[in-house]
Amino acid sequence: MKKIPQISEAEFEVMKIIWDYHPISTNEIIEHLSKTKTWSPKTIQTMMIRLEKKGAVKHKKESRLYIYSPIVRKDDYIDMESRNFLNRFYCGTIQSMVTSFIENDKLSEKDIKELKELLAQKDKRG
The missing domain is CATH 1.10.4040.10 (Penicillinase repressor domain)
Incomplete structure (x- = not known):
């Protein structure tokens, strides 16, 4: 089994959205999180970049959108x-x-x- 990365509590909030709605765009993730969090879009994007570096998510580019999917179940x-x-x-x-x-x-x-x-x-x- 592949090693599962350590995910912070804040990153876990992002992961819950990705798990529930994948494939999902950056804007959709921000929209979902803005309902319950006061994080700026830049903060959310930073967490998504960290999650990708950790191997928890991947993205593909469609036109000008980044579409995220989980790697970790x-x-x-x-x-x-x-x-x-x-x-x-x-x-x-x-x-x-x-x-x-x-x-x-x-x-x-x-x-x-x-x-x-x-x-x-x-x-x-x-």
Whole structure:
């Protein structure tokens, strides 16, 4: 498997737009992000250039437009970040994380019910 690049939180916001709407032009990315961020178009373009240098996205030029597509799959990136999170804070195990949440009363009754349902579904599938 190809190495997945490290992506900053801001770059991740750009990636979410690219993952959801690819192929997508620079102007469309800016338009989507302007709904939730106060970043300048130049800042967004800089992040897109960084993402391309990191190997997370690629572009092709159509007329005067740059059209972006992801190289890194969203599922692969989220899986890597989830594993990094578990390794960093919970010794690499989901059990340690859930135990921490249970011991610190961070799980509501609804959360517990949903976890039980997920585990039951997983058990049925094997």
